[in-house]
Amino acid sequence: MAAPESEACAAMERSVRQRVPPLLTDLYHFTMAYAYWRSGRHDEPAAFELFFRDNPFGGGFSLFAGLHDCLLFLKHFSFSEEDVQYLRSVLPGCTDPAFFCYLRSLDCSQVTLRSVPEGQTVFARVPLVQVSGPLAVVQLLETSLLCLVNYASLVCSNAARFRLAAGPRLRLLELGLRRAQGPDGGLTASRYSHIGGFDVSSNVLAGCVFGIPVSGTMAHSFVTSFSSLEQVQPRTLSPARGGRDPVDLVTLSLAWRGRICVVLGVEPGQAWLGELAAFLSYAVAFPDQFLAVIDTYSVHSSGLVNFCAVALALCELHYRPLGVRLDSGDICRQSVEVRRVFRVCSEEFAVPSLLSLSIVGTNNITEDNLRQLSHTENEIDVVGVGTHLVTCTLQPSLGCVYKLVEVSGRPRMKLSEDPEKSTLPGRKSVYRLYSPEGHPFVDLLCLWGEGPPQSGLGLRCHPLGGGQGVLTVTPTRVEELLQDCFTQGQVTQPLPTVAQLRERVQVSVNALHPRHTQLSAPDTYTVAVSERLHALITECTSCNSTAGHTDSLPS
Structure with missing residues (x-):
């Protein structure tokens, strides 16, 4: 909190x-x-x-x-x-x-x-x-x-820019702390990434100090740390609605796994038991927040099968699992397959809540990757971005x-x-001029004390950068x-x-x-200067070229 x-x-x-x-x-x-x-x-x-x-x-x-x-x-x-x-x-x-x-x-x-x-x-x-x-x-x-x-x-x-590339549907997760330029850079990145359009951060300190929503589940190391079902302790979980004794979640999940393998045509031996143990241990700890990374081994024959087994066991006990994370390979193609399996299991076992599971993609995402998502078939709901967001890879300063x-x-x-x-x-005032459609179209730099532009009245200005000559514009709204x-x-x-x-x-x-x-x-x-500021620039330039020093600059 x-x-x-x-x-x-x-x-x-x-x-x-x-x-x-x-x-x-x-x-x-x-x-x-x-x-x-x-x-x-x-x-x-x-x-x-x-x-x-x-x-x-x-x-x-x-x-x-x-x-x-x-x-x-x-x-x-x-x-x-x-x-x-x-x-x-x-x-x-x-x-x-x-x-x-x-x-x-x-x-x-x-x-x-x-x-x-x-x-x-x-x-x-x-x-x-x-x-x-x-x-x-x-x-x-x-x-x-x-x-x-x-x-x-x-x-x-x-x-x-990442938000524009993602569009309004995708949720964006910032997870760049470990790749940021030091602790202060990481905290600054989390704060201003959220302000810029990211929904959630993995940075706990940013959540504490700035009130940014934080999120996180498990890494691959958690999955690989388990090797057998004997490591699942405790094994039991009480139903969410009460009224029943605790249920052995290991036995229940193994039963679901057998049924899933038949439906999907997967050999049970291909699904790693150590991975299942990891998912079970996490589900016992956080039955209402179960979101698992499923690409530690094989997504299709292991991770997805083990996740669905635990998810269906949780659903039977009236919990609602959250979803999965994909962190390697072609996450667009994999997300389509994952969503297909969720639909198959939902229909086969009459569990509608599987249709609302989230799919998170976090594979070294760049701005280009996000743009490509809109043109590629995928079922991704949340994208996590780290390195290319916080280090600003395309422009470091x-x-x-x-x-x-x-x-x-x-x-x-x-x-x-x-x-x-x-x-x-000279000191300046800056005015933003708006078009009849409500879009800003010119930022006008004026000398301090110069009268502001007036809505509905035409004015002459000089765009910076050259090439446009003198412009005459008529703003419908003026903002200082x-x-x-x-x-x-x-x-x-x-x-x-x-x-x-x-x-x-x-x-x-x-x-x-x-x-x-x-x-x-x-x-x-268009960024432009007023006629008075343009005249001052011309005068200062002329004074410098003739005198060679600033003593001749106008008052």
Whole structure:
């Protein structure tokens, strides 16, 4: 059972304080902070924006995640005496001792964070987070914020893609903890995979901390640990409805196994007794939760026969077994055969509950495997995904960056020899424009303080990436994306629960036009800048090319 909400919130805050202390950053942020302080610029007002340059996995969208932890990190940001003593040991010996007193006094009481809502669909080049405050402080936040957003957003987006590939019918089970990048990566993956669309996790700690539904039965090692029916202890099971003495489940299952072998034309000697012993022991322990892995030996001649024998014995005692798991071979073909046997046994022995048994597939599943399921005959109800979900095999990093856009009210722009690495100057507002059909079709970046677009009125904008020229668009609805979330040391927005974030993800993904959510060769979603921002970009570029430095950038 999940902890009460207040206890869960307190546990989350403790977790963030422990996992993301202010020393979880790169050393050069402290050397820059010292240089700012030494030159008297540390308190200059500055703004940074966090964004990514390309949609992940070759897809048409991403999901923004990790904001919850970012806000708790800002709330508790401060340097302890132990932190400062360590910094004394790694910064150059010429560092002014007064700088360390300055570090001890720092917190985020003068920091403001504006953000896209967590769980929202987002696109390349759109600011996800805007952080403003004293220059040295907001510089020191960079690496930690990137660490908290990058992987959370990537794995949440990956989970959403798996959900799209699976379609609405299949239940998805996340079981990647053992393959994740360390304990924290495993916990993060379980949390954001669930938010992204997975139904259940195998991660017990994720269930405890985040309230995620958890599930699990047996591994092959449990099956292979048994070799004979003598190992089944206890052998008896009381009927679910009471009123009868305990029944010898071993004898009852052997009788059912003989009848099943006749119906299926299987030689009884082909079904491993050690496997039957494993199934019986598990059924005695969990008669209402009996789900067995049936591919340890042979699915057709052993695993399926032994499972049906125990399942029918449980049904006779008025329990309802859950189903089977397939973990090797052609699980689509095997699932069809398994379902056929369930139907045969249900009809032959007049046990209707066999028709509702679940079939779980867990054989190193990839996104492509899930897409192929919809085009291949199968009877799979639940798919378990591990490695390719939590390690994000197709793309190991989202590549979020955190770039300076304004200092003391003056825009700042990085102009790189690689145009893809250039930044957009000035603090911004971001507006999502909706079509008459209710789909978002443009994310418009405007200068901070610029008037918002108006529903029903046409406006000119300049798409990023080139090739489209100037666009004139008329939105039927306008949504402002960046919202104040943290100011004066306090979180100013209610922190959504995992369930609320999960619902927001589904709503935001479903709102997109199918041409943007298709998993292969999606259409590019339009991200554009307003005419005023476009003029500023042109002016900054021109100033840089003529002056060679940022002193000429416009105010």
